[in-house]
Amino acid sequence: MRLPEFSYVAPRSLAEACTTLEEMDGKAAVIAGGTDLLQPLKEKLKRPHYLVDLRSIPGLDEISYDPKEGLTLGAMVSLRHLAASRVVKQTYPVLAQAALEVATAQIQAMGTVGGNLCQDSLCLYYNRSAASKKGLELCLKAGGDVCHTVKGSGKCWATFCSDLAPVFLVLGARIKIVDKDGERVSPLAELYSGHGRRPLTLKPGQVLTQIMVPPVTGSDGAVYLKLRLRQSIDYPALGVAAGIRVKEETQKIAVALTGVEKKPLLFEKELARDQTIGEDVIRVLAEQAYAQAHPLNNLRDFTPKYRKEMVPIYVRSALQQALHWGGQ
Amino acid sequence: MERITLNVNGQSHQLNIKVNETLLDVLREQLGLFGTKKGCDSGACGACTVIIDGEPALSCMILAVRCQGREILTIEGLAPEGELHPLQESAIEHGAVQCGFCTPGWLMSAKALLDENPAPSRREVQAAIAGNLCRCTGYKQIEDAILAVAKK
Numbered sequence: 001m002r003l004p005e006f007s008y009v010a011p012r013s014l015a016e017a018c019t020t021l022e023e024m025d026g027k028a029a030v031i032a033g034g035t036d037l038l039q040p041l042k043e044k045l046k047r048p049h050y051l052v053d054l055r056s057i058p059g060l061d062e063i064s065y066d067p068k069e070g071l072t073l074g075a076m077v078s079l080r081h082l083a084a085s086r087v088v089k090q091t092y093p094v095l096a097q098a099a100l101e102v103a104t105a106q107i108q109a110m111g112t113v114g115g116n117l118c119q120d121s122l123c124l125y126y127n128r129s130a131a132s133k134k135g136l137e138l139c140l141k142a143g144g145d146v147c148h149t150v151k152g153s154g155k156c157w158a159t160f161c162s163d164l165a166p167v168f169l170v171l172g173a174r175i176k177i178v179d180k181d182g183e184r185v186s187p188l189a190e191l192y193s194g195h196g197r198r199p200l201t202l203k204p205g206q207v208l209t210q211i212m213v214p215p216v217t218g219s220d221g222a223v224y225l226k227l228r229l230r231q232s233i234d235y236p237a238l239g240v241a242a243g244i245r246v247k248e249e250t251q252k253i254a255v256a257l258t259g260v261e262k263k264p265l266l267f268e269k270e271l272a273r274d275q276t277i278g279e280d281v282i283r284v285l286a287e288q289a290y291a292q293a294h295p296l297n298n299l300r301d302f303t304p305k306y307r308k309e310m311v312p313i314y315v316r317s318a319l320q321q322a323l324h325w326g327g328q
Numbered sequence: 329m330e331r332i333t334l335n336v337n338g339q340s341h342q343l344n345i346k347v348n349e350t351l352l353d354v355l356r357e358q359l360g361l362f363g364t365k366k367g368c369d370s371g372a373c374g375a376c377t378v379i380i381d382g383e384p385a386l387s388c389m390i391l392a393v394r395c396q397g398r399e400i401l402t403i404e405g406l407a408p409e410g411e412l413h414p415l416q417e418s419a420i421e422h423g424a425v426q427c428g429f430c431t432p433g434w435l436m437s438a439k440a441l442l443d444e445n446p447a448p449s450r451r452e453v454q455a456a457i458a459g460n461l462c463r464c465t466g467y468k469q470i471e472d473a474i475l476a477v478a479k480k
Contacts, residue, residue, distance in 0.1 A: 001369050008330075008347035008393055031391075038350075038389050039370050051347075055394060080383060104459025105437060106374060109383040110390065232458030233372060 001042040006049060010056040014209065017052055018180040022205030024050050030207060031055075032076055032115035035107050040120065043129060045142060054114075060209060061112075065091065070215040075114025075208050079164075080105075082113055092213060094222040094241070098167045101226050104233050114208050117165055117175075117191065121158035121199045121262060122235060123149060123298040141197050149298040156196030157262065157296055161235040165192075165264040166256030167224050168211060170243030176210035177202065185212070192263035199263060219246040221326030225318050227259075227310055229301040235259065237302045238295065238310055242318035244326045249273050255285050255315050260293035260307060267292075282319050286312040332396045336361070337405025345392050352376045352387035355402060363403035363432045367461070374460035377433040378402050384440040384456075403432035406439060414477045415439060422473040426464030434460040438474045447478055 009028075011017040021028050029048035031037055032055075040046045054060055060076035065087040073082065082088055083099040102108055102116060125133075125148040126141045138144025140156040149157045165188070173188045191208070193201045202208065222243035228234035239258035244251060250270050257265040267288045269281055295307035329344045336359060343358055352369075355361045355378070364387055367375030371389040378387045379401040407413040412420075415435050419425050434457045441448055441456035448456070453474050454467075462470060 003348035003350065003391075005348055008391070031394075034391065034394070035371060035386075035389050038391075042370065051391075053394065100455070104374065105440075105456050106377055106384045106386045106459045107371065107389075110385055232455075 003041050006051050008051050010053045014178055018205050026204045028052050033111040035111045036119045071213040073113050073211045077113045079108040079111050094224055098163050098224040102163045116162050119162050121160045121196050123158035149296050158196035160199050160263050161259045166239055166241035166258045169256035169266045170241045170254040171213050173211050173213045177206050178209045179206045194263045196262045217246050219326050221322040223318050223321040225314050238307050240314040240318045242322040244322050260295045286315040289315045336400045347393045349392050350388050351390045351392045351395050354392040361402050361404050375430055375433040377436045379436050379440050384437045418473040418477045422469045424469040424473040430462040
């Protein structure tokens with residue numbers, strides 16, 4: 001498959017990248033690792049006039065850690081480097097583990113943290129070859145006005161399937177977004193629009209440059225569980241991250257889901273620090289997750305019913321394991 | 329057209345490429361390096377695996393223009409002309425080659441693994457080649473072939 005024609009821009013600075021992206025006004029796509037972008041380009045699902053490469057911008061692939069500030073990851077850190085980083089393995093092992101759950105060794109070496117968080121949502125009716133779409137009306141995600149997954153709904157239901165997003169969410173990560181006017185820091189959850197067609201809130205000219213993860217204490221714990229058919233390559237049919245973050249006076253229990261909605265879902269509960277996290281808390285979170293997860297028939301493996309039934313089971317198991325890791 | 333320099337198997341090549349060409353197409357069509365296979369051409373099968381700066385990469389999923397100044401190793405560069413790499417010898421010995429289409433890809437994945445971790449466990453070998461689909465061998469022979477080299 002040949003790639004369509006486009007112009008290639010390799011800016012030397014973030015300012016240059018942001019200006020270029022804004023001038024192109026939606027006609028440009030950012031390329032980081034490229035693993036999530038090249039296939040839709042080959043299938044002519046996306047037709048950007050320009051590709052703006054972040055690889056030539058210095059400083060975006062750095063990992064730094066400070067016990068007071070926490071972990072700072074450049075958006076261009078590869079999943080392979082994330083998983084191999086000594087400080088990540090020691091202090092945030094769940095991140096290293098989740099990075100190794102993504103696709104394959106080759107894609108981990110090419111794909112980036114920023115790219116994984118900004119990956120496009122998936123749908124069997126969209127992510128397929130032009131030939132196999134013959135006779136199908138153009139769907140909303142491809143620029144048409146029907147949805148084949150939820151017929152008659154009038155909106156796009158493509159599913160968001162990043163493995164890292166739920167993990168960063170339960171760790172309480174924040175992101176840095178840069179545009180030509182400056183930068184702003186916001187909670188990771190604000191990156192996601194909840195729309196299948198355009199799952200990100202980024203506007204033309206805005207680039208995700210950093211992910212900041214707060215410091216952890218000895219009593220914190222987090223895990224990521226992934227439901228999939230094969231031990232490699234698969235996107236999550238369901239991914240559940242759970243984390244306990246203990247602060248001075250309180251403790252936060254968080255559960256995040258991927259692969260079951262148009263955006264990653266986050267459920268949090270705050271308790272007093274000395275309160276025991278018991279069955280009641282676990283049950284409430286499992287019930288909330290079950291109620292809000294909407295797995296659909298637009299991913300390849302498992303039935304939506306099975307994936308939905310697995311939600312509370314995975315949530316319970318993830319929470320119990322996170323508690324165990326946290327020593328509770 | 330873009331004029332770029334590609335370092336492939338220790339040799340530097342001046343090439344005129346289009347920015348929308350993948351590394352795989354440039355390797356095969358401009359440099360005549362047909363050892364790197366085009367399987368699915370969509371990042372799923374691993375037949376096009378090469379090593380870029382010491383890391384396994386899918387040449388069908390990377391633009392050639394992004395490979396300037398990086399060290400690319402393909403199956404042709406695995407051993408000197410007329411010789412076989414220990415991994416290749418071991419593949420023959422263990423019956424790890426049948427139709428041969430996936431072979432260059434998993435050999436490059438294995439080479440990248442052993443360069444980084446000379447004594448991997450079977451699990452680590454499995455993780456390293458999980459992105460290389462083989463429809464003939466059932467993987468057992470491939471794992472054995474890699475582990476045999478690792479032990480030497």
